[in-house]
Amino acid sequence: MLLLVLAVIQFTTILDFLIMMPLGPQYMRVMHISPGQFGFMVSVYAISAGIAGLVSGFVLDRFERRAALLTLYAGFGVGTLLCALAPSYETLTVARAVAGAFGGVTGALVLAIVGDVIPENRRGRAMGVVFTAFSLASVLGVPIGLALATKFSWHAPFFLLAAATAPVWFGTAAFIPKLQRPVYTKTQMLPHIRTLWLAPAHLRSFLFIALVTGSGFAVIPYISPYMVKNVGLTEAQLPYIYFVGGICTIFSMNFVGRAADKFGKSKVFKVAAIAAGGVSMLLTSLPRVPAPVAIGVTTLFMVGMSGRMVPAMAMMTSVVSRKERGGFMGVSSAVQHFASGLASFIGGLCLGQGPQGQITRYWVVGLVSVSFALSSIWLSRKLTMVEDL
Numbered sequence: 179m180l181l182l183v184l185a186v187i188q189f190t191t192i193l194d195f196l197i198m199m200p201l202g203p204q205y206m207r208v209m210h211i212s213p214g215q216f217g218f219m220v221s222v223y224a225i226s227a228g229i230a231g232l233v234s235g236f237v238l239d240r241f242e243r244r245a246a247l248l249t250l251y252a253g254f255g256v257g258t259l260l261c262a263l264a265p266s267y268e269t270l271t272v273a274r275a276v277a278g279a280f281g282g283v284t285g286a287l288v289l290a291i292v293g294d295v296i297p298e299n300r301r302g303r304a305m306g307v308v309f310t311a312f313s314l315a316s317v318l319g320v321p322i323g324l325a326l327a328t329k330f331s332w333h334a335p336f337f338l339l340a341a342a343t344a345p346v347w348f349g350t351a352a353f354i355p356k357l358q359r360p361v362y363t364k365t366q367m368l369p370h371i372r373t374l375w376l377a378p379a380h381l382r383s384f385l386f387i388a389l390v391t392g393s394g395f396a397v398i399p400y401i402s403p404y405m406v407k408n409v410g411l412t413e414a415q416l417p418y419i420y421f422v423g424g425i426c427t428i429f430s431m432n433f434v435g436r437a438a439d440k441f442g443k444s445k446v447f448k449v450a451a452i453a454a455g456g457v458s459m460l461l462t463s464l465p466r467v468p469a470p471v472a473i474g475v476t477t478l479f480m481v482g483m484s485g486r487m488v489p490a491m492a493m494m495t496s497v498v499s500r501k502e503r504g505g506f507m508g509v510s511s512a513v514q515h516f517a518s519g520l521a522s523f524i525g526g527l528c529l530g531q532g533p534q535g536q537i538t539r540y541w542v543v544g545l546v547s548v549s550f551a552l553s554s555i556w557l558s559r560k561l562t563m564v565e566d567l
Contacts, residue, residue, distance in 0.1 A: 306435020
């Protein structure tokens with residue numbers, strides 16, 4: 179039950195982030211904003227989550243996990259409600275920052291709790307269960323959100339999501355036990371923070387997860403426009419990318435998690451990262467093909483990206499002791515959010531536009547993604563696991 183509750187929490191926080199992207203045309207039409215303004219509204223969530231993650235690294239380990247989770251998730255629910263009530267672009271942008279601050283740290287704390295309560299030899303499978311939330315958000319959440327936005331308005335998905343956080347909060351209070359007392363006093367925090375930020379093992383881990391995250395987000399933001407402008411999909415066919423890919427990753431992530439526990443997380447990560455790199459090059463070089471072929475390639479990409487994230491996050495929870503894990507995962511979350519933003523920016527710098535509006539040099543973005551992936555494979559060999567359960 180604990181893993182189920184944590185997965186539902188992840189589902190709501192991930193959906194809150196995902197639902198913005200396919201609603202772009204409606205926001206631009208209703209709010210009369212430019213693509214650049216919409217892009218900023220999307221990115222402010224990640225920026226806010228990154229800043230909050232850095233701050234949480236200083237204080238999160240002073241609080242008992244369950245109490246911290248309930249507080250953060252309540253803040254996320256309030257932030258989502260503010261998004262639903264926002265009357266303008268400016269107020270929605272501020273509300274997205276609030277939701278991002280609480281949602282980002284909530285996600286990091288969920289992973290820290292998995293690391294606390296699940297033994298290392300079963301942590302890969304547990305991460306697979308929790309990360310299934312991303313697949314379900316893609317398969318169920320995004321289509322439902324789009325349908326509500328189309329029938330009513332862009333406010334509707336946020337009202338539904340805000341309402342859903344209430345029973346999830348009570349479920350968390352009922353099924354998540356008290357997990358850890360505060361382990362650091364105020365006088366102990368400075369040495370803890372110094373270790374958290376400056377320990378070579380931690381720095382290698384942060385760089386590792388930044389490379390893993392950046393490898394995906396150099397490519398991901400530009401998949402939809404490339405599919406429409408270069409490959410030949412219509413905008414009406416784009417939801418199938420989420421639906422089919424999400425269904426496949428539901429099964430693949432659990433399979434990868436079990437394989438990571440059986441064969442070793444590092445070994446499975448290397449295989450998944452190499453496979454994902456190959457698919458990245460295929461996707462970013464894809465010519466005009468029938469829709470089923472295009473959706474098949476994007477599905478392979480999603481399976482590869484999510485497949486390497488499962489063992490990567492299991493490894494991240496294993497490089498620190500339990501008493502440091504909350505702050506460590508908070509900083510890790512911040513690193514991931516900043517890495518996703520930077521990688522997206524780098525990817526955009528690589529792209530060009532043809533005379534008919536088609537995207538050019540996407541294959542260069544693929545090379546950037548592969549270079550990040552290969553670097554993460556090399557760095558994964560430098561990580562040191564700590565067994566504390």
